Amino acid sequence: MNNTKLPYPPSLQLGMIGNCAYSALIDRGARLVWCCLPRFDGDPVFNALLDPSENGSEWAFELEDFARSEQEYEPNTAVLRTRLYDTRGQGIEIVDFAPRFWSRGRMFRPLTLVRRVKVLQGSPRMRVILRPRFEWGRMQPTVTQGSTHIRYVGGGQTLRVNCDAPISYVLSETFFVVDRPMNFIMGPDETLATGIEDTARHFEQETVSYWRSWTRALALPLEWQEAVIRAAITLKLSLFEDTGAIVAAMTTSIPEAPGSGRNWDYRYCWLRDAFFVVRALNSISEVATMEEYLRWLMNIVIRSGGGHVQPLYGIGQEEKLPEFILDHLPGYRGNGPVRVGNQAQEHFQYDVYGNIILGASQAFHDHRLFKRAGRAEFVHLEAVGEQAFKVYDQPDAGMWELRTRARVHTSSALMSWAACDRLAKVAATLGLPERIRYWRERADVIRGRILKESWSEERQAFAESFGGRDLDASALLMAEVNMIDPNDGRFIATVDALEKSLCDGPYMRRYEAPDDFGKPETAFNICTFWRIDALARIGRKAQAREIFEVMLKSRNHLGMLSEDTHPVTGEMWGNFPQTYSMVGTINAAVRLSAPWDSVI
Structure with a gap:
């Protein structure tokens, strides 16, 4: 029997990621509990902050036999890192961010959310809970799948999640061993120009570089x-x-x-x-x-x-x-x-x-x-x-x-x-x-x-x-x-x-x-x-x-x-x-x- 629990009830112990086009709130356990699309005042496609019940919508990476977590921002950026550990000391890290950087002479800030998972230690098992809903939680989406993506349609929106994790496990919410890095890219219903991992890595590097440069230009007080x-x-x-x-x-x-x-x-x-x-x-x-x-x-x-x-x-x-x-x-x-x-x-x-x-x-x-x-x-x-x-x-x-x-x-x-x-x-x-x-x-x-x-x-x-x-x-x-x-x-x-x-x-x-x-x-x-x-x-x-x-x-x-x-x-x-x-x-x-x- 799986000993899985969500240790963090609804609270404002949350981190925010965003790119000046949309934002998302993520709790200490890496649960995405609030995200409105296609803009700040839009439909909360993830609404667990206001509805933590089974009817709510969330995106979580649940670690089997969860014991503790750590969370921090990459210094001087809007890139959030959450580390989850089980009772045996095995762990994973989830890196969350919204791409934002200069590209081809303009600011690139797509309605895209990137979640990168990597193994910290051991052979931990996790399951992915990916349950967007539409029209303020009243509409369950129509779900279709491809070889490397899942499409959620409803409420006049289509969300496409490109991922290199096993699609069958994601859809069935089955626990599986995390034996390699995995990447999830949620965004418009468009095919990626490059591979999933290459895209996620490039977006992370460029986003970190943007925020560090932005922060460097601030005139900060000494204290x-x-x-x-x-x-x-x-x-x-x-x-x-x-x-x-x-x-x-x-x-x-x-x-x-x-x-x-x-x-x-x-x-x-x-x-x-x-x-x-x-x-x-x-x-x-x-x-x-x-x-x-x-x-x-x-x-x-x-x-x-x-x-x-x-x-x-x-x-x-x-x-x-x-x-x-x-x-x-x-x-x-x-x-x-x-x-x-x-x-x-x-x-x-x-x-x-x-x-x-x-x-x-x-x-x-x-x-x-x-x-x-x-x-x-x-x-x-x-x-x-x-x-x-x-x-x-x-x-x-x-x-x-x-x-x-x-x-x-x-x-x-x-x-x-x-x-x-x-x-x-x-x-x-x-x-x-x-x-x-x-x-x-x-x-x-x-x-x-x-x-x-x-x-x-x-x-x-x-x-x-x-x-x-x-x-x-x-x-x-x-x-x-x-x-x-x-x-x-x-x-x-x-x-x-x-x-x-x-x-x-x-x-x-x-x-x-x-x-x-x-x-x-x-x-x-x-x-x-x-x-x-x-x-x-x-x-x-x-x-x-x-x-x-x-x-x-x-x-x-x-x-x-x-x-x-x-x-x-x-x-x-x-x-x-x-x-x-x-x-x-x-x-x-x-x-x-x-x-x-x-x-x-």
Whole structure:
């Protein structure tokens, strides 16, 4: 009788591979548990993360008499290595990656997933569990086979797996001795140009070389370099290069806390999140992502015609992202519902206008870019600025996307100020003195209103809304976008008040007032990173470093973070990997690191 078990129940102890066209999540046992095709927001053809039952879909290499595993990335790359060992010390290694490299003058990033298996020791026996499904797990594929491939057809897609393992064993899920290297290449229904092993080897070599060259060009801080590299690669993989959109996370419906019902679909492009991604990568001299994103962003700006802009769009500029529930999926650890789409597309979130201009502003000043922004782009952004000034003191859903409450949120007004402020600076670069005065005057009006109407004498802090008293972590952004001197007594008092009201030890929640689902239970990672930034700015660098070290330990074994951290258990919750959280890792390291000239 085979003693086979899956030792790793669903968790966020996952690695991500990808190539800026698609991505896949792989657990510590080398099980592929999430992969949407043909793009990030597509059908999860492997969905075991949300349905670990027999009805779920996965791709696993199960080792007979499994005992333990090891997992790590090939240094400075997006190539994942997982080693599985049995009770006799025999083992195999699975190398997973999505090909990405320059070929024939263009970036080669096919919808292809490569899994390479090799023997580490002994004569281990394994079986291959290869069970893609379509239409969110509701459709089993039609399966056909050739001499060296298996074809899965359904849901308008055809997946072809070319492999040099015994096809009969793969289809029957039979254990067999791994006595030689084996290669699996899943991709379009096309014949390979070269042999299976030659193709897999070539793709791996070129992909490793690409990522090492990409990483080598980063301007890293002296300290925490491995953490910054992993965060940077993760952010790069969140770019959908075909259009330039940046998704907030790769998953849907991982709850913010167990049983909370706060289950959302994050596989879309929020202009807010994308700005923070661009800014973080810019800070370590990776500006290509900004150039790609600006292609997508200017499409959104021009089509808006100076009018309303949604807080998020699909990665192909889709406006309609209707939210619905899939009842047939049990959800992550049984924590339903599973949602597809996001109702936030209907919201009015007025910080969006500032996020647009903040995301684009460096393109006017940076001489390294292939195509710097100029007067034509400035005219389009001025229309966005006009909208920002028009609505800065109007009620909205705010950056936390409250579904049943509208207020004049401080964070929205703050980003409207940032829009006007950055337009004045761009006008200076373009040599337009009249526009400098115009936007500086508007920025000053908004700043005056914020400093007056967001300040709460009762709380001795900047509140979350004009005339309000509730506290919100987003007030910390006042210093980050340079609206207020961090040494201003009001800002320091706000930091103190937020620490008392929103912090559970090192962790920080978003806000204190109950929302549509009650009071938040988990800490929101980006808020903790905002706190780290604020503490460093006001001179409490030692405290900031202590909290940063806690956040580094909160990452999973591969250096990745989700949206939320449970302050008691330390467990990760929320969608994964969350770009906001990875942004925080980079920002904190850059802010806190000792300078290079301290050691050289």
